[in-house]
Amino acid sequence: MIAALCVLAQAMPLDPGRHNILRPAAPQGSHIEWLYWVIFWIVFAVYVLMILGFTRAGAKSKSDAIYPLPVFEDKEGDERAKWAVGTAVALTVVTLFVVLVLSVVTGKKAAGLTSKNPVTIQVIGHQWWWEVVYPNPQADQTVTTANEIHVPVNTPVVILTNSSDVIHSFWVPSVTGKRDLLPGYSSAFWIKIEQPGIYRGQCAEFCGLQHAHMGFSVIAQSVEDFQAWQQQQLKPAAEPSNDETGRGRAVFLTHACLMCHTIRGTDAGSHFGPDLTHLASRNMIAAETLPNTRGALAGWILDPQRIKPGAEMAPNSLSPDDLQALLAYLQTLQ
Amino acid sequence: MATTEPVIANEKDAHDTELASRLARTWYQPRGVWGWLSNTHHTAVGKRFMVTSFIFLLLGGVLAALMRLQLIKPENSLLGPDLYNQIFTMHGSTMIFLFAVPMMFQGFGVYVVPLMCGARNIAFPRLNLFSYYLYVGGALVLWGGLLTNTGPDVGWFAYVPLSGPQYNPGHRADIWSQMITFTEVSALGVAVCLATTILRYRAPGMTLNRMPILLWEKLTISFMVIFAMPAVMVASGLLLLDRLVGTHFFNPAEGGDVLLYQHLFWFFGHPEVYIIFLPGAAIISTLVSCFSRRRIFGHTPIVVSVVATGFIGFGVWVHHMFATGLPQLSESFFTAASLMIVIPTGVQFFCWLATIWHGRVQMRLPMLWAFGFFFVFLIGGLSGVMLASVPVDTQVHDTYFIVAHFHYVLIGGALFPMFAGLYFWFPKMTGRMPDETLGKWHFWLFFIGFNLTFFTMHFLGLHGMTRRVYTYLPDMHWQGLNRLATTGVAFMTAGLLVFIANVLRSRRLGARAGDNPWGDSGLEWGTSSPPPSYNFLYPPTVNGRDALWDATPDQAVVVGLRDDIREVLVTHSLDSNPQHKDEDPGPSIWPFLASLAVSATFVGSIFTPWAVPYGAPLVIITLIGWLWPRGHSPAPLPQRTSWSH
Numbered sequence: 001m002i003a004a005l006c007v008l009a010q011a012m013p014l015d016p017g018r019h020n021i022l023r024p025a026a027p028q029g030s031h032i033e034w035l036y037w038v039i040f041w042i043v044f045a046v047y048v049l050m051i052l053g054f055t056r057a058g059a060k061s062k063s064d065a066i067y068p069l070p071v072f073e074d075k076e077g078d079e080r081a082k083w084a085v086g087t088a089v090a091l092t093v094v095t096l097f098v099v100l101v102l103s104v105v106t107g108k109k110a111a112g113l114t115s116k117n118p119v120t121i122q123v124i125g126h127q128w129w130w131e132v133v134y135p136n137p138q139a140d141q142t143v144t145t146a147n148e149i150h151v152p153v154n155t156p157v158v159i160l161t162n163s164s165d166v167i168h169s170f171w172v173p174s175v176t177g178k179r180d181l182l183p184g185y186s187s188a189f190w191i192k193i194e195q196p197g198i199y200r201g202q203c204a205e206f207c208g209l210q211h212a213h214m215g216f217s218v219i220a221q222s223v224e225d226f227q228a229w230q231q232q233q234l235k236p237a238a239e240p241s242n243d244e245t246g247r248g249r250a251v252f253l254t255h256a257c258l259m260c261h262t263i264r265g266t267d268a269g270s271h272f273g274p275d276l277t278h279l280a281s282r283n284m285i286a287a288e289t290l291p292n293t294r295g296a297l298a299g300w301i302l303d304p305q306r307i308k309p310g311a312e313m314a315p316n317s318l319s320p321d322d323l324q325a326l327l328a329y330l331q332t333l334q
Numbered sequence: 335m336a337t338t339e340p341v342i343a344n345e346k347d348a349h350d351t352e353l354a355s356r357l358a359r360t361w362y363q364p365r366g367v368w369g370w371l372s373n374t375h376h377t378a379v380g381k382r383f384m385v386t387s388f389i390f391l392l393l394g395g396v397l398a399a400l401m402r403l404q405l406i407k408p409e410n411s412l413l414g415p416d417l418y419n420q421i422f423t424m425h426g427s428t429m430i431f432l433f434a435v436p437m438m439f440q441g442f443g444v445y446v447v448p449l450m451c452g453a454r455n456i457a458f459p460r461l462n463l464f465s466y467y468l469y470v471g472g473a474l475v476l477w478g479g480l481l482t483n484t485g486p487d488v489g490w491f492a493y494v495p496l497s498g499p500q501y502n503p504g505h506r507a508d509i510w511s512q513m514i515t516f517t518e519v520s521a522l523g524v525a526v527c528l529a530t531t532i533l534r535y536r537a538p539g540m541t542l543n544r545m546p547i548l549l550w551e552k553l554t555i556s557f558m559v560i561f562a563m564p565a566v567m568v569a570s571g572l573l574l575l576d577r578l579v580g581t582h583f584f585n586p587a588e589g590g591d592v593l594l595y596q597h598l599f600w601f602f603g604h605p606e607v608y609i610i611f612l613p614g615a616a617i618i619s620t621l622v623s624c625f626s627r628r629r630i631f632g633h634t635p636i637v638v639s640v641v642a643t644g645f646i647g648f649g650v651w652v653h654h655m656f657a658t659g660l661p662q663l664s665e666s667f668f669t670a671a672s673l674m675i676v677i678p679t680g681v682q683f684f685c686w687l688a689t690i691w692h693g694r695v696q697m698r699l700p701m702l703w704a705f706g707f708f709f710v711f712l713i714g715g716l717s718g719v720m721l722a723s724v725p726v727d728t729q730v731h732d733t734y735f736i737v738a739h740f741h742y743v744l745i746g747g748a749l750f751p752m753f754a755g756l757y758f759w760f761p762k763m764t765g766r767m768p769d770e771t772l773g774k775w776h777f778w779l780f781f782i783g784f785n786l787t788f789f790t791m792h793f794l795g796l797h798g799m800t801r802r803v804y805t806y807l808p809d810m811h812w813q814g815l816n817r818l819a820t821t822g823v824a825f826m827t828a829g830l831l832v833f834i835a836n837v838l839r840s841r842r843l844g845a846r847a848g849d850n851p852w853g854d855s856g857l858e859w860g861t862s863s864p865p866p867s868y869n870f871l872y873p874p875t876v877n878g879r880d881a882l883w884d885a886t887p888d889q890a891v892v893v894g895l896r897d898d899i900r901e902v903l904v905t906h907s908l909d910s911n912p913q914h915k916d917e918d919p920g921p922s923i924w925p926f927l928a929s930l931a932v933s934a935t936f937v938g939s940i941f942t943p944w945a946v947p948y949g950a951p952l953v954i955i956t957l958i959g960w961l962w963p964r965g966h967s968p969a970p971l972p973q974r975t976s977w978s979h
Binding site for chain 1: 415631669680800
């Protein structure tokens with residue numbers, strides 16, 4: 001038993017990261033974590049009691065030398081067992097009732113967050129990336145981005161979900177429970193993050209070939225930082241400042257890129273793939289699969305199918321100069 | 335008196351020998367390939383179900399090992415996403431539809447139930463044989479798909495719209511839904527046979543009140559199959575219509591509903607868990623009593639629990655859908671229902687514990703596996719209590735925590751009892767005892783490997799690892815736990831190999847078993863091992879709940895059944911009084927031909943809807959052959975005098 005625990009401890013990650021059910025950073029997650037531990041200790045106690053019972057009963061086992069022993073009648077044992085089993089069943093019912101009440105109360109706590117003036121974020125699942133929209137009644141005040149969800153800390157945020165194709169599921173383990181994104185249904189739930197930081201999320205409903213690489217992150221930042229980010233995102237794309245970036249934009253607009261992507265302020269306006277207007281402001285690309293570096297971006301543009309086989313983006317053949325220009329341009333899209 | 339006794343005994347022996355040879359002639363089991371295909375005897379078909387489904391357990395295990403190898407390190411390139419998705423879909427579908435149900439429900443049920451009822455054969459033996467071939471047909475279709483790179487890749491649940499025509503062109507999802515049709519028709523057929531056998535073929539004296547727990551469970555499961563399977567056949571049938579003839583039941587763009595599919599699927603899917611677990615619990619109840627050398631404590635509460643599980647099992651399906659964002663009232667309702675089903679399972683555990691506690695336990699091999707079941711299944715059952723709570727479930731749903739949970743439930747609730755049951759009935763099936771030493775090696779290797787692999791997965795889930803991912807990024811720091819989980823597979827594989835060696839060795843070289851080596855009370859131990867083709871020379875009668883333990887030295891037997899035709903006794907479903915005699919239809923090739931016709935229709939309909947009108951006449955022709963009235967049996971022989979034992 002001790003050896004088993006040592007082996008297990010040795011295999012545990014040293015740094016569990018910010019994608020952990022037991023390390024919540026939001027009140028919803030904390031409520032659930034609390035409930036998790038309460039039920040855990042209840043069932044742990046039950047397990048220990050039952051196993052002690054079976055072990056003791058088994059330890060009394062008779063020798064197999066004479067097998068089978070005659071069957072015996074045991075009225076007295078039956079009489080005692082009646083009381084023991086009756087009591088155990090009654091305790092089970094009471095315990096289950098406690099679990100039910102705790103569960104319903106915690107469920108209400110975790111869901112019950114209201115605010116008259118929340119930040120509203122629309123999350124739309126795509127195979128295999130996340131479209132993130134900060135809707136605003138004025139169309140030009142609407143922010144559209146992908147895979148990285150910025151939220152202000154200590155502010156109630158309402159997440160509206162939808163899917164453009166198959167069922168996905170929105171899950172940030174350190175924030176709260178998951179919610180399925182069902183095509184044909186839209187639903188809403190609240191989150192509120194208390195500690196600034198980057199929390200990793202992941203699609204939790206099997207959605208096809210690249211389900212494994214459908215990550216996203218929630219970036220919680222101070223209200224000021226959030227507003228600054230939002231203002232930056234509202235701007236159209238940066239104009240090319242030199243020849244190389246100018247050529248890069250031309251490459252973008254004359255190759256397959258513009259078939260799927262939007263860069264606001266240019267002719268590229270398709271909504272099939274992620275909006276790239278502020279690509280360079282993101283930490284990661286390809287739905288949190290690769291770091292947003294020049295090298296990774298180059299590898300992704302040339303052969304996305306090697307990194308995410310089955311992804312909707314086709315390989316591109318670009319001359320080295322075109323590629324370098326395109327990368328230079330994309331890296332200016334702050 | 336003293337002088338005449340030996341004479342009567344001799345006369346009786348001679349009569350018995352003569353009767354046995356006549357019965358053997360009447361109840362012959364045909365030989366050769368043709369004979370093999372047309373043999374309708376339940377022991378043959380039951381063993382076939384067991385062997386076939388065990389092969390699929392091994393194949394499903396190979397797939398599991400491949401998945402574990404793929405996940406041993408981050409960004410592993412052993413399997414690509416396309417192959418991985420086929421493999422995990424095939425693993426789930428194989429284990430549920432081709433192993434767990436055919437082994438636990440059909441295999442054990444078809445072999446043990448008629449013997450335990452004291453019957454000469456199962457009711458509707460041709461339907462039973464037909465069901466076996468349909469099951470094989472479905473299995474071949476599914477695995478043929480994988481081998482031709484058209485293995486389904488949409489999960490064993492095949493959620494729409496991912497499995498719909500828009501997102502899954504080709505025939506992969508069609509193969510999955512048609513395999514469902516095959517195996518579900520097969521399970522339905524066997525459910526009808528078993529329910530009828532239990533209700534009408536019980537030995538006189540085995541009233542409902544005296545029926546062994548195992549028969550109660552098989553009866554409950556048969557009704558669960560009859561009510562649950564149609565839901566999944568509707569789901570997979572509508573999916574097939576969407577895919578083949580362009581209906582829009584599940585297409586949200588045309589007003590279809592993706593949640594409807596989930597409701598239909600889980601209305602079957604959750605009872606399915608109990609269809610797999612209850613046979614295991616039935617085996618445990620049988621063994622606990624036998625190896626504690628006393629009657630089971632709480633026969634009535636256990637029976638009530640089993641039947642209650644059958645009912646409540648239909649009211650909890652929504653807990654598979656807690657993450658879809660249901661209204662809180664319905665969430666609370668299904669939480670309450672899911673917690674409620676703990677009570678009957680708890681009652682069974684308490685009764686087993688009480689039986690062992692007050693018994694004289696003899697830790698023979700089957701009992702060792704029963705103890706393995708207690709240690710393992712309890713973990714799965716108790717983590718299930720955590721999952722019944724909606725808030726906790728929304729966190730761990732679709733993570734490796736769930737993978738750990740349901741492997742504890744299904745391997746704990748089906749595989750451990752299965753090995754217990756296989757070792758237990760091995761002497762009855764082969765006439766030889768299994769080897770205890772090899773059996774213990776098998777147990778410890780499997781037990782350690784199982785816990786290494788699946789206990790670890792709880793932590794992976796809590797650390798945020800989702801299910802059905804073909805790989806993961808290095809900075810998630812999951813590799814240590816994944817490596818540990820993969821290590822366990824080696825132990826489990828070794829354990830399974832020891833089991834196979836044990837079976838192959840013991841069936842030839844094991845110690846001779848005798849009629850009742852474990853000293854159990856079931857009627858199946860009241861005949862020779864292996865049983866003759868007519869099961870019982872004289873069909874038995876029953877005095878109490880533990881048939882053989884309650885039998886008097888001069889226990890009456892059934893006489894008056896003809897021995898020149900396959901006559902069986904039909905009794906009343908409640909008090910099991912003899913009502914009339916029926917004729918067992920005997921071996922026939924038609925069930926096999928009918929299954930070929932049905933299989934051709936099912937497989938053809940994957941490619942064209944015209945397969946249905948073309949295939950229907952073939953099916954009808956084979957059914958006419960199947961049901962063709964036999965020429966009347968030869969004139970009855972004069973009834974012989976019989977002696978009561």
